Amino acid sequence: MADTWLPSLVTDSPEEGFALAVKISRNSVKVTQPDAETRQKLRPDYADDADSLIAVSQVIAINFQTVAAANGYWRG
Amino acid sequence: MADTWLPSLVTDSPEEGFALAVKISRNSVKVTQPDAETRQKLRPDYADDADSLIAVSQVIAINFQTVAAANGYWRG
């Protein structure tokens, strides 16, 4: 089976869940702008801009909400 | 029955679920701006703009949340 970047939403801990949410968020940019060089060129535009960093955090928050629910909030 | 672009929210894997979320997001643009040429002309405006790419990621995140819930988070 071809390698999959998102085999599961299940993680061992909230911290891993957060990292997965970051990965999903970044993949959303990748799927919209596949060219790595363009993405790299755009980095200063968001990484050095307060409002852009806040907007990125919102995307991560939504994806983290999904991953947390998927893991029953790691309440084991 | 006419061909349907969204027969089901059920997918085999999170990765397929993510791809469906991207499809639903793109269809939202299509239903608002049906003209393919216009949509293509607009591509540089969002694909080469950090804030626009972040905003697209947010739409995908919300649709992915819906698809993930629809699939019981693939915890089968």
Next chain:
Amino acid sequence: MADTWLPSLVTDSPEEGFALAVKISRNSVKVTQPDAETRQKLRPDYADDADSLIAVSQVIAINFQTVAAANGYWRG
């Protein structure tokens, strides 16, 4: 009973559910700006603007999330 534009959130399929989410989204604009002529005049402002189209997609995504939950994700 006066004709109702939103008799139910139940639809036969995800595709119909998506169409209902679009209808609810458009009705939100109508309830805020009842004048059809004004709304029509504004169309180029959003239909030919990448960020506006993305913002519309986000509204549709939230309403689709509501309609999908209302239909048990059409898992029959």
Next chain:
Amino acid sequence: MADTWLPSLVTDSPEEGFALAVKISRNSVKVTQPDAETRQKLRPDYADDADSLIAVSQVIAINFQTVAAANGYWRG
């Protein structure tokens, strides 16, 4: 008991639920800007602006999601 503007989230129909979501959304503006005259002066700024109308629709969509869940999606 003093008159309450939000005695319940329960409504008879989705259409009434949508109207309640609009009411809750408008009340959020009122609680932040209590002065009716100021709010009226601001109306052209959002009612004749595509992006503002879309942003209003997003607030209504979130409140409608809450009201719909509160009513079990009117599935009776």
Next chain:
Amino acid sequence: MADTWLPSLVTDSPEEGFALAVKISRNSVKVTQPDAETRQKLRPDYADDADSLIAVSQVIAINFQTVAAANGYWRG
């Protein structure tokens, strides 16, 4: 025990729940900008701006969604 500003999410009514959502939203600004004078100076920037008032309403809508779920939608 030191005085807590958020002892519980439970309220007696939707209206009290809405007021709590407003309180939580305002506290988010306070925790990010603790200086009351600065916050007061910024008031005209959002209280007299349509888009800012809409954005505030969105934050209240998300917090109200949380409080409403916490109270079982006051369906008692």
Next chain:
Amino acid sequence: MADTWLPSLVTDSPEEGFALAVKISRNSVKVTQPDAETRQKLRPDYADDADSLIAVSQVIAINFQTVAAANGYWRG
């Protein structure tokens, strides 16, 4: 085991839950812009700007929604 910044989503109270939501939100900025000096330089851009403060509050609201659900809304 290496120190984890997010061992659990469980907190003793809504107020602690809110503080955790703030921590998760701030960590989203950190994971996107790891350089502390840059983040510090950007503080005036958002801490003294009404719209940025509102946008931060929205991120906190989404993360608080996640943490509140994780704690069963502290209904004990």
